[in-house]
Amino acid sequence: MNHDSRRHDIDALRFLVFSLLIFFHTALMYVEGTDFHMRSSYATDALNMPLVFINRWRMEIVFLISGVSCAMMTQTSRGAFLWRRTKRLLLPLLFGMAVIIPLQPYCEGVSNGLVEPGYGQFLLHYFGGHAWPAGAFAGWQYGFTWNHLWYLVYLLLYITVLVALQPLLAALRPLFQHLRGWRLLVLPALPTLAATVFLKMRYPETHAVVHDWYAHSIYFTMFVYGWWLGNDKGLWAELTRLRWQTLWLGLGAFAVYMVFDQIYSENLLTWASAGSWPMRNLYMWLAICAILGWSHTLLNRPFAWLPWARQAVFPWYILHQSAIVLLAYWLVPLKLGPVLEPLLILAGTVATCWLGTSLLISKVNWLRPCFGLPARPGRNLAADTALAAN
Numbered sequence: 411m412n413h414d415s416r417r418h419d420i421d422a423l424r425f426l427v428f429s430l431l432i433f434f435h436t437a438l439m440y441v442e443g444t445d446f447h448m449r450s451s452y453a454t455d456a457l458n459m460p461l462v463f464i465n466r467w468r469m470e471i472v473f474l475i476s477g478v479s480c481a482m483m484t485q486t487s488r489g490a491f492l493w494r495r496t497k498r499l500l501l502p503l504l505f506g507m508a509v510i511i512p513l514q515p516y517c518e519g520v521s522n523g524l525v526e527p528g529y530g531q532f533l534l535h536y537f538g539g540h541a542w543p544a545g546a547f548a549g550w551q552y553g554f555t556w557n558h559l560w561y562l563v564y565l566l567l568y569i570t571v572l573v574a575l576q577p578l579l580a581a582l583r584p585l586f587q588h589l590r591g592w593r594l595l596v597l598p599a600l601p602t603l604a605a606t607v608f609l610k611m612r613y614p615e616t617h618a619v620v621h622d623w624y625a626h627s628i629y630f631t632m633f634v635y636g637w638w639l640g641n642d643k644g645l646w647a648e649l650t651r652l653r654w655q656t657l658w659l660g661l662g663a664f665a666v667y668m669v670f671d672q673i674y675s676e677n678l679l680t681w682a683s684a685g686s687w688p689m690r691n692l693y694m695w696l697a698i699c700a701i702l703g704w705s706h707t708l709l710n711r712p713f714a715w716l717p718w719a720r721q722a723v724f725p726w727y728i729l730h731q732s733a734i735v736l737l738a739y740w741l742v743p744l745k746l747g748p749v750l751e752p753l754l755i756l757a758g759t760v761a762t763c764w765l766g767t768s769l770l771i772s773k774v775n776w777l778r779p780c781f782g783l784p785a786r787p788g789r790n791l792a793a794d795t796a797l798a799a800n
Contacts, residue, residue, distance in 0.1 A: 423471075432759055439738055477638075733762040
């Protein structure tokens with residue numbers, strides 16, 4: 411993609427959405443009933459609604475942006491495209507699982523009292539196929555985990571399926587690209603509603619690839635929507651035109667969804683499901699439409715910080731959750747209070763990502779591809795960005 415045709419709003423939105431992960435994953439430690447890898451003693455119910463507000467579209471828009479980026483990449487042969495994407499994503503996944511991720515199960519296991527302190531001994535067991543006590547850490551059944559890097563696994567899978575099904579998906583593209591007005595705001599939510607009705611309770615989201623049919627149906631659908639959306643100027647113009655409507659309708663859909671959510675648990679089949687599940691999916695899609703419309707209006711310009719953000723986003727994504735978990739492992743036992751503790755974890759995570767990327771990853775040639783960056787710092791970042799396919 412040449413510099414003049416760059417979609418600055420997609421670059422900016424990608425960075426902002428991935429940055430949101432730092433706040434989201436930190437907040438999960440402070441919410442009652444979540445199963446994040448670390449728990450704070452300062453849990454509260456006050457964060458429940460804000461996190462649901464974000465969580466209903468958070469990963470959906472990440473996969474949609476990934477699809478948009480794939481559509482915008484210079485298309486050579488399908489095989490060459492797949493090979494280029496695999497090279498870009500597979501090494502960071504493997505490096506992250508080997509070097510960055512193991513900190514998380516160690517901290518989680520020691521905090522749970524089910525793993526002996528001592529990181530060196532833990533690593534020997536972790537890579538030696540050791541059988542862990544039940545519940546030691548997320549993924550203990552498999553002996554290892556990819557934790558938040560599941561996104562890279564799923565993205566690689568979806569790119570492969572996209573390449574395999576490209577003729578079929580290209581034939582269906584006009585059905586999506588001709589949507590206007592209310593049809594654009596309602597019809598794309600119907601496939602995800604069907605997935606919710608038929609798959610959500612039978613296949614709860616696990617990020618374990620196999621049998622994760624509900625998650626695949628939602629995320630792959632969003633990925634394909636992004637690929638269809640791609641460079642279609644008519645759809646982007648329509649999303650921009652409808653941005654006020656999607657904003658207010660989205661907030662209204664969320665309010666109705668919350669009313670149903672207060673009546674029953676999402677994982678129980680009751681009469682309220684008939685209201686909650688449609689509103690959940692309608693809110694998700696309206697929120698995404700509003701975000702795309704407003705970002706296209708406000709962010710499609712060459713901000714001075716964008717070249718830096720394009721380079722930082724992939725390393726920050728790989729580093730952030732291990733930084734959060736390690737900082738929580740150190741800070742939670744100190745009982746610093748419900749304000750200072752999360753602030754220190756957030757500040758420490760941002761500092762770790764910033765300094766790790768600026769002082770180390772971006773400077774060391776062999777490390778750069780391990781974090782998804784072009785191998786040589788001198789390469790044109792505008793032409794080959796860190797999360798180009800993401």
